[in-house]
Amino acid sequence: MVIHYKCQNCGDDMVFDSNTGMLSCHSCGRRDRIEDLPEEFITARFTEDEAKEYHCQNCGAVLITEKSTAATTCSFCGAGVVLADRLSGDLAPKKVIPFTISKDEAVKAFQKWCRNGLLTPKGFMTGDRIKSITGMYVPFWLYDLNSRVQARAVCTKVRTYERGDYIYTETHYYDVFRDINLDYVKVPVDASKKMNDELMDKLEPFPYDRLKEFKTPYLAGFLAEKYDYTDDELTERAKGKIANYIESYLSSTFAGYHSVSYQQKSIHTNKTNSQYVLLPVWMLNYDYQGKQYLFAMNGQTGKIVGKPPLSSKKIAAWFAGIASGTFFILTVISQLAGGGF
Amino acid sequence: MKRIAGKKLVFFLLFSLLAAFPQIVFAFPDEGRFVFDEAGLLTEAEKEQLEYMAQELGAERETEFLILTANDTEELDLSEYIGKFYDAQYGTVATNPAGTNAAILALDMENREVEVAVFYKAEEYLNAARRGYIIEQITPYLSEGDFYGAFSIYLQSVYEFMGTEPGESPETDPLLPDPVMIGQEEPSESIFFQWWFHVIVSLIVAGVAVALMAHHSGGRVTVHSATYLNQSTSRILNRSDNFIRKTVTKRKKPQNNSGGGGFGGGSIIGSGGGITKGGHSFSSTRGKF
Numbered sequence: 344m345v346i347h348y349k350c351q352n353c354g355d356d357m358v359f360d361s362n363t364g365m366l367s368c369h370s371c372g373r374r375d376r377i378e379d380l381p382e383e384f385i386t387a388r389f390t391e392d393e394a395k396e397y398h399c400q401n402c403g404a405v406l407i408t409e410k411s412t413a414a415t416t417c418s419f420c421g422a423g424v425v426l427a428d429r430l431s432g433d434l435a436p437k438k439v440i441p442f443t444i445s446k447d448e449a450v451k452a453f454q455k456w457c458r459n460g461l462l463t464p465k466g467f468m469t470g471d472r473i474k475s476i477t478g479m480y481v482p483f484w485l486y487d488l489n490s491r492v493q494a495r496a497v498c499t500k501v502r503t504y505e506r507g508d509y510i511y512t513e514t515h516y517y518d519v520f521r522d523i524n525l526d527y528v529k530v531p532v533d534a535s536k537k538m539n540d541e542l543m544d545k546l547e548p549f550p551y552d553r554l555k556e557f558k559t560p561y562l563a564g565f566l567a568e569k570y571d572y573t574d575d576e577l578t579e580r581a582k583g584k585i586a587n588y589i590e591s592y593l594s595s596t597f598a599g600y601h602s603v604s605y606q607q608k609s610i611h612t613n614k615t616n617s618q619y620v621l622l623p624v625w626m627l628n629y630d631y632q633g634k635q636y637l638f639a640m641n642g643q644t645g646k647i648v649g650k651p652p653l654s655s656k657k658i659a660a661w662f663a664g665i666a667s668g669t670f671f672i673l674t675v676i677s678q679l680a681g682g683g684f
Numbered sequence: 685m686k687r688i689a690g691k692k693l694v695f696f697l698l699f700s701l702l703a704a705f706p707q708i709v710f711a712f713p714d715e716g717r718f719v720f721d722e723a724g725l726l727t728e729a730e731k732e733q734l735e736y737m738a739q740e741l742g743a744e745r746e747t748e749f750l751i752l753t754a755n756d757t758e759e760l761d762l763s764e765y766i767g768k769f770y771d772a773q774y775g776t777v778a779t780n781p782a783g784t785n786a787a788i789l790a791l792d793m794e795n796r797e798v799e800v801a802v803f804y805k806a807e808e809y810l811n812a813a814r815r816g817y818i819i820e821q822i823t824p825y826l827s828e829g830d831f832y833g834a835f836s837i838y839l840q841s842v843y844e845f846m847g848t849e850p851g852e853s854p855e856t857d858p859l860l861p862d863p864v865m866i867g868q869e870e871p872s873e874s875i876f877f878q879w880w881f882h883v884i885v886s887l888i889v890a891g892v893a894v895a896l897m898a899h900h901s902g903g904r905v906t907v908h909s910a911t912y913l914n915q916s917t918s919r920i921l922n923r924s925d926n927f928i929r930k931t932v933t934k935r936k937k938p939q940n941n942s943g944g945g946g947f948g949g950g951s952i953i954g955s956g957g958g959i960t961k962g963g964h965s966f967s968s969t970r971g972k973f
Binding site for chain 2 (some may be wrong): 418461462463464490497498508509510511512513514515516517518519520521522523524525526527528529530539544545547548549585588591592607645646649650651653658661663664665666667668669672673674677680
């Protein structure tokens with residue numbers, strides 16, 4: 344099942360406009376509120392195998408898609424199409440954060456970011472070598488996790504004081520017990536095989552107050568993926584993401600003690616809820632000196648991640664500058680401090 | 685600093701020469717006029733050298749440069765002992781109303797104490813800071829038992845100091861070294877003041893800073909432990925903090941060895957002044973060796 348949005352006025356293709364948050368027509372300027380559009384397809388159930396070949400509703404050409412693609416543009420006529428059966432039933436996303444950064448804004452923001460890079464080579468910052476930029480809805484699972492933490496530890500408080508010719512060190516030992524309930528909500532884990540996990544983790548946080556009920560028109564004109572991993576398959580990764588948070592919360596409850604040695608510690612984490620959402624990401628391919636660099640930008644906040652090339656010249660300059668500056672400051676300080684003796 | 689070091693070198697060479705060949709003496713001074721070695725620390729030849737130096741240098745500065753050693757101060761304090769010696773040597777106020785310029789170095793071998801006492805004109809030139817400096821300089825020689833070396837440096841130093849008025853304060857005294865420079869010459873000086881330590885720290889700081897910059901060039905993680913935490917339901921359900929026991933250990937306070945004096949060597953006991961039984965006022969500085 345392929346959905347294609349045609350303008351009711353002029354018949355041209357309609358796409359999602361990130362500035363207004365509405366479905367808009369480039370030809371006549373018509374705008375439709377997405378909330379008002381019928382949602383007949385979202386509840387329709389299809390099995391994944393039902394349709395193997397998709398035809399563009401606009402020109403009739405065969406749509407070339409990968410197995411995981413849920414929205415794309417027709418490679419012949421350029422119309423934005425949504426493959427509804429890949430977004431329905433079990434595959435139906437609950438919510439979506441629409442793009443608020445348009446393609447032009449993304450390109451500008453990226454060029455600015457490159458210029459501000461302290462260690463990026465000069466040519467990289469000025470060159471305009473963006474090879475491709477793709478707006479993509481990346482499938483994420485948002486997990487709600489509940490952790491029950493119980494810990495018993497022997498803690499010490501140390502006090503020193505002087506009396507006469509002696510220095511006394513007084514150590515108090517305590518038997519400390521903590522029983523903690525921790526709720527983590529909407530921990531995101533990307534569910535697409537294609538996406539680099541490290542890159543996606545760095546894109547966080549996504550503004551959850553912008554989460555909207557999923558409607559297919561949001562996807563018009565963008566690429567979208569469907570999930571490759573189920574929520575159960577990724578639960579462990581979600582637990583791993585919060586493991587450090589739990590540890591730091593636990594140790595914060597021992598504030599005031601000089602030392603803590605755990606006698607027993609149990610952490611049980613359960614998934615209480617998970618929802619399937621699509622989150623907006625601009626993917627940028629950049630060419631520099633024959634090498635490809637991949638960057639990702641949060642389609643809502645504009646945060647950019649990805650490894651830019653590093654200039655050895657700039658690294659050397661920074662290193663020399665900081666080293667000589669520090670040396671100068673240290674020398675001045677020791678001269679001043681030395682003068683007091 | 686440079687000035688005193690240069691002159692010191694010349695004198696040092698001269699004294700080494702004299703020490704090596706004590707028998708080649710230029711002229712015999714009046715026997716026992718300046719060096720009173722009651723403790724018997726010097727050989728006859730050394731004594732003659734010192735007598736000669738004290739006479740020559742003292743005459744030029746119109747001041748008596750004396751050296752006094754004692755095994756037994758007759759149960760007198762070292763300052764009182766010096767006062768008594770001065771009165772005996774130059775007379776009381778009654779017989780010598782103008783007083784005699786003098787700088788006396790006295791060793792009390794029983795208590796291993798050294799004192800420099802100064803009278804009249806020497807009181808003005810050899811202030812507490814300069815006396816302290818002299819004691820600091822000679823204490824290592826005294827501790828090693830090189831009395832001839834210590835006395836030579838004493839004579840040379842008082843000669844030097846008597847030639848130039850002291851500044852307003854020890855910091856502005858042209859003949860006293862900059863305290864910081866003394867600190868750098870001390871081998872025990874903290875490594876925080878060593879230039880190579882600064883170099884290492886600078887390189888480490890720069891390395892860490894650049895590594896962080898490179899690491900963060902690809903964007904950094906901006907979520908933290910509170911980002912996904914539901915504050916309203918996350919809390920401590922149960923807690924207990926039970927006192928079990930207490931232990932107390934004690935250790936002796938580390939001894940603080942550095943005394944006054946302001947020159948870091950730490951052998952100065954104190955400075956003061958007094959009046960001899962005969963009525964002459966003087967200033968003195970005492971140290972341990």
